[in-house]
Amino acid sequence: MYEALFRHIEKFITLESSEIDTLESCLNLSTIKKKEHLLKEGQVCTTMYFVVKGCMRQYIINTKGCEQTLQFAIEDWWITDQLSYHNHIPSHFYIQAVENSEIIAMDKSVLEALLIEIPKLERYFRIVSQKAFGAMQMRIKFLFTMSAEERYHHFNDHFPEFVQRVPQYMIASYLDFSAEFMSKIRAGKV
Amino acid sequence: MYEALFRHIEKFITLESSEIDTLESCLNLSTIKKKEHLLKEGQVCTTMYFVVKGCMRQYIINTKGCEQTLQFAIEDWWITDQLSYHNHIPSHFYIQAVENSEIIAMDKSVLEALLIEIPKLERYFRIVSQKAFGAMQMRIKFLFTMSAEERYHHFNDHFPEFVQRVPQYMIASYLDFSAEFMSKIRAGKV
DNA sequence: CGGTCTCTTGACGGAGTTCAAAGCTAGTGG
C-alpha cells in the first residue's frame, strides 16, 4: 500500500491528484524478509527507504566484531545513509530488516527526477529531515546526560511496544551499553 | 556580509538576481559577543542562525550542574533547536557564542514567507539538513565505537585549527569525556 | 597587577565491560 506514504506526505504538504499519480508511477513496494540487507558496509547507498510496515535498523560492526545498532526505522520513517547517498562514497553502515517488512525504495535517480517534477516534495523532505535532525539532537542529549539505567527506563517508558518487538541486544547496543548489562538492569540487579 | 550566505546557497541551487534581492531584503546581520546567548533553556526557539564569522555552540546544563556542549557551528553552518522550532515547544538547549561572531538570524515567520516566495530555497534547506543529518549519523558512530582517547585524536586530526580556537573543556564535553581526562590524554598519561 | 577563567595532576571510586557458561525460547523440519 502506497497509502501509508501518501498519508505521511500529506501531513506536510498537499498534493494534486495528478501529482499523486506521478508519484505513484515512481514508487515500488517491496517485501523484505527478516535479516535481509538493504545496504552493506562498503557499498554506495543510492536509495532512500520508507518503511510501510515492519522495522529496519542501521548498524555497524565495531572493533570487537560485534554488531552495534545506531538507528531504528519503523512505520512512516525513512532510512538511508545520508552521507553515502549525498557524496556518493562507500557507506560505513549496514541497513537490515529486523522483522519481515514492506518498504518503498526510492532510487536516487528516480527521486531526483521526481523532485524536479514535483518541487513541492522538496518541502516534504526538508521538513522530514529537519525533524529527524531534531530527534537526533535529543538523542545526543540523552546519551550525554543519562546513565545506562536511566536510558533504558526512559526508552522503555516512551516505546514500550517497541521493546517487545525487537531483540534486547539490539536495543542495548542502540542505547550504548552491553546486552549483559541490560539484562542486569531488567533483573533489578544494578 | 551576506555574501557568505549567498555563496553557500549557490553551492546547492542557482538564484535569479531578483531572488537574491528578495532574499537580501529579509536578512539581518548581527554581531554577537562571546558568551552572549541566542537561546536559553525553556524558551521557544523561533529562529534559525547562520554563522557568517565566528563560532556558536549548543549546550545543556547536566544533572551535576555542568555545561555540556552538544554541537558547534562555525562559518557556513546553521544552528537552531530543530525540535523546539518545528513543534513550538520550550527548548532543552542553550545556544551561545564561543567567540565574537557575526550571524544571520532568520525568524520563522520571515523564513516561512521566504520559502513560499522562493520555493527553490526548500531544496537548499532540504539538502543542507540531510547533510547535517548524515554528519550526525557519523558522529553517533564515532561516539559508539571509539574510546575517549581515540575520539580525541580523531577530532584533533580532523579539526586541528578548531582545537586551537575553542577552550578545551568545551571540546572535552563535546567528545563526551571530562576536561580532566582530556588533560591526561594530552599529557600522554593515559 | 588582581581576579576570574582555564588547564593540570594525582588518588580514589564506581559504572559498565568482558568473558565464559548455563538456561531459555522460538522456529524448523521430520
Place this chain on the structure above:
DNA sequence: CCACTAGCTTTGAACTCCGTCAAGAGACCG
C-alpha cells in the same frame, strides 16, 4: 506435535576506563 538447534538472555566474577574531587598552576583580560 515433538525434538533439535540456533539464537537470545541471564548470571557472576574479575577487570578497566574514565569520572569525581580537590588543590594548585597558568593564562588572560580589564
